[in-house]
Amino acid sequence: MSVVEEPIWLTQDALRHLEQELDAIVREGADDDQAQARAIELRAIIRRAQVGARPDDGIVEPGMRVTVEFASDGSRDTFLLGSRALLGADGDGEIAVYSPESPLGQAIAGLLPGDRFEYLTPNGATVAGAIVTAVPHA
Numbered sequence: 735m736s737v738v739e740e741p742i743w744l745t746q747d748a749l750r751h752l753e754q755e756l757d758a759i760v761r762e763g764a765d766d767d768q769a770q771a772r773a774i775e776l777r778a779i780i781r782r783a784q785v786g787a788r789p790d791d792g793i794v795e796p797g798m799r800v801t802v803e804f805a806s807d808g809s810r811d812t813f814l815l816g817s818r819a820l821l822g823a824d825g826d827g828e829i830a831v832y833s834p835e836s837p838l839g840q841a842i843a844g845l846l847p848g849d850r851f852e853y854l855t856p857n858g859a860t861v862a863g864a865i866v867t868a869v870p871h872a
Contacts, residue, residue, distance in 0.1 A: 741784035742817075743797035743870075749783050752776055779817075794845045794868045796834050801866040802842065802851075814871050815839055 744752070756776040759769050794800055796816040803810050813830040832839050838861070841853035845865045852862040 740782070740796070742779055742782045744779075744783045744785055746785055749780070749785055752780055752783075756780065790870050792846050792868050794842045794865060797871055798868045799829070799871045800842065800868045802838075802863045803866050805862040805864070810866060815842070816871075 756773060759773045759776070762769075764770070764773075794815060798815050799812060800815050801810055801812040811830070813832050815832055815834055817831065817833065834840070834843060837853045837855060841851040842865060845851060845868075847865050847867055850862065850864045852860060854860055
């Protein structure tokens, strides 16, 4: 049975930054466990990289800038669903990044604007809300 890996959508700048980081690790010949683990992680990301804009289909998935509205107080939060690597070398320090594996990330994956979600926080509280927008991260 083969495992199909989802592509990781990156800007050209983000891919270039990751390639440079990997080159630096290889060039320095880093042999400590942490550097080797990072090199393995970088190779996996680069192998799965899809350069360009994420399709603007409104589906909440990694690489999308998502706005949610929380039911408890009506507040809104906008964040990138994915990894800091998606932001590239310069990064957008103004936007939070949530992992698709986080409780929120798991609760909203695959949803569309208008869909409702609910999840348990690590401390046991229930958080509910709705998807407002999901657009490709520029």
